[in-house]
Amino acid sequence: QVQLVESGGGLVQAGDSLRLSCAASGRTFTNYYMGWFRQAPGKEREFVAQISWSGATINYADSVKGRFTISRDNAKNTVYLQMNSLKPEDTAVYYCAAARNGGNFYRGEVNYWGQGTQVTVSS
Numbered sequence: 001q002v003q004l005v006e007s008g009g010g011l012v013q014a015g016d017s018l019r020l021s022c023a024a025s026g027r028t029f030t031n032y033y034m035g036w037f038r039q040a041p042g043k044e045r046e047f048v049a050q051i052s053w054s055g056a057t058i059n060y061a062d063s064v065k066g067r068f069t070i071s072r073d074n075a076k077n078t079v080y081l082q083m084n085s086l087k088p089e090d091t092a093v094y095y096c097a098a099a100r101n102g103g104n105f106y107r108g109e110v111n112y113w114g115q116g117t118q119v120t121v122s123s
Contacts, residue, residue, distance in 0.1 A: 002026040002112040004096045009117030020081040022096030033102035034072055034079040038092035047106040086121045093118050
């Protein structure tokens with residue numbers, strides 16, 4: 001079992017930055033692909049970013065490329081999402097996720113989910 005706890009959400013203005021954190025506990029953190037999804041009101045949950053256990057493989061949704069950066073610190077069992085140049089359309093609940101296999105991570109085929117943290121971007 002892996003427990004994921006997100007933090008760092010909040011209310012910001014367009015153009016601002018936020019850094020989300022996801023602390024993992026339980027099974028060996030380094031065995032898992034980690035990443036982020038988000039769900040806006042009235043919309044389906046969508047893939048944001050993923051990172052392999054070593055950090056060598058990283059993928060982003062087209063909508064966040066160039067603005068968001070995912071990273072992980074295996075010594076701290078934590079994955080981060082640095083979000084810059086935020087837009088109102090980035091408003092959503094952001095969920096951390098962990099998967100033993102990364103192949104279909106972007107489709108939401110993960111093993112564990114966090115509880116989510118709200119990000120609201122005002123115009």
